[in-house]
Amino acid sequence: MLLHEIEELRKIRREWKGLKVGLVPTMGALHQGHLSLIKKAKESCDKVVVSVFVNPIQFGPSEDYNQYPRTLDKDYELCTQAGVDIVFAPSPEVMYGKGQRLSNDNLTYVCPPFFYVNKLCGKSRTGHFDGVCTVVLKLFNIVQPDFGFFGQKDAQQAVIIKKMVRDLNVPVEIVECPIVREESGLALSSRNKYLSDEGREDALVLSKILKNIKACYRKGITDIGVLKETAYGFLTDKHDLEYLEIFDKDTLEEKEKADDNSRVFIACRVEGVRLIDNICLGGE
Numbered sequence: 001m002l003l004h005e006i007e008e009l010r011k012i013r014r015e016w017k018g019l020k021v022g023l024v025p026t027m028g029a030l031h032q033g034h035l036s037l038i039k040k041a042k043e044s045c046d047k048v049v050v051s052v053f054v055n056p057i058q059f060g061p062s063e064d065y066n067q068y069p070r071t072l073d074k075d076y077e078l079c080t081q082a083g084v085d086i087v088f089a090p091s092p093e094v095m096y097g098k099g100q101r102l103s104n105d106n107l108t109y110v111c112p113p114f115f116y117v118n119k120l121c122g123k124s125r126t127g128h129f130d131g132v133c134t135v136v137l138k139l140f141n142i143v144q145p146d147f148g149f150f151g152q153k154d155a156q157q158a159v160i161i162k163k164m165v166r167d168l169n170v171p172v173e174i175v176e177c178p179i180v181r182e183e184s185g186l187a188l189s190s191r192n193k194y195l196s197d198e199g200r201e202d203a204l205v206l207s208k209i210l211k212n213i214k215a216c217y218r219k220g221i222t223d224i225g226v227l228k229e230t231a232y233g234f235l236t237d238k239h240d241l242e243y244l245e246i247f248d249k250d251t252l253e254e255k256e257k258a259d260d261n262s263r264v265f266i267a268c269r270v271e272g273v274r275l276i277d278n279i280c281l282g283g284e
């Protein structure tokens, strides 16, 4: 079922009393990464809602809000095939009110702690995580799910959402799902659509750098500076590296030495497209 209005969704949600409900928040242009979250939700919930909403307040003024791919018909088809119960695709007016100025001097925003946002993606994307937390909390309040499913592709986002849920006593359990990659290693992303064939090749550098750092760690290198330096051999003038950091995967704290709880985070522009990826040094 495709719904655009909050009241329609609330009505059905009331009929689901006593059932386990899962929410998969997305911005659409669905791919296998999103579908892996939906699959996980289907496995553990009685009812699954997928939201498709390109959230204007998480985009900066010079970012790709207007160009972001919008493929609702295809998304709905994929969701139906995957057994999703409701696709909730509200307009910005439905979410934020008609004629509202979308800024935090006019609307109530959720403001995650500076320590978590003043690094990695939050550093260059001012206000991004305020926008993300605000829309996710609104979606939680609208759908009232028992579980919220998020991808480790956006690992900083998952940490921040979990922090928000803890700090604000939101009664939703957050389930993190592993990154889905192409066979080449490229992490699936809706933004990969912006890349040319050559760009896709150049984009492989992100996963190659991460894999190589993990291999070096496995060989016994734990010095963060040394691990980071191994990246430079992979970068060419096709790559505009924004950050490469190694932080604790749960707290995003910097550590003296890398360990199994460390996550390597990378953001790099290829053909002007901002791509992100990460890998945990522990485990598989």
Ligand code: AMP
Pocket: 025, 026, 027, 028, 032, 033, 034, 036, 037, 149, 150, 151, 152, 153, 154, 177, 178, 179, 180, 181, 187, 188, 189, 190
């Ligand atoms: P987006 O539509 O980009 O906002 O993503 C919606 C959700 O799908 C987020 O929780 C993402 O982390 C997750 N996601 C996006 N790409 C992938 C991927 N390649 N593997 C796993 N999860 C992903």
